[in-house]
Amino acid sequence: MIKIAVTAVIVTVLCVFVVGIHVNHGNSSYPMIKDGDLVxxxxxxxxxxxxxxxxxxxxxxxxxxxVAFEDDEVQIMNQRLMVNGYEVLEDTVYPTSADGASISFPYVVPQGSVFILNDYRSDMNDSRTFGAIPQSDCEGEVVIILRRRGI
Structure with missing residues (x-):
């Protein structure tokens, strides 16, 4: 019984403080992460x-x-992403647009925040709509993706 309790405590601590388990709903990170993937x-x-x-x-x-950290200047024009005056070269196959953004560009990322873009750039539910995201709201780096659909 003690072994089960110790194991349960260790797994709980790991899941609360070290790893996170999430199911992706939507295609904001397509093609890397697809709808229904376990992350x-x-x-x-x-x-x-x-x-x-x-x-x-x-x-x-x-x-x-x-794509950018505090005090960085983000500019999106002519479907190009620029940070601090330099074009960001990415593997993303979707063009980046500022059309329909709720913020104005150039945008300076506030202290303690990051600027986040979806890989599927047509989905504007990212920092173009919300503004910068506080680092305290960032839960962690994606390290494993498990396909649950369309295998």
Missing amino acids: ITYKLSDLQGGQEIVYRHDGEVRMGRI
């Missing part, structure tokens, strides 16, 4: 540019890619 995150990872992360906005779990 495992590492919560202790340092945030870095280009990372695919899980974050919360208005209580909803979302996934996106970090």
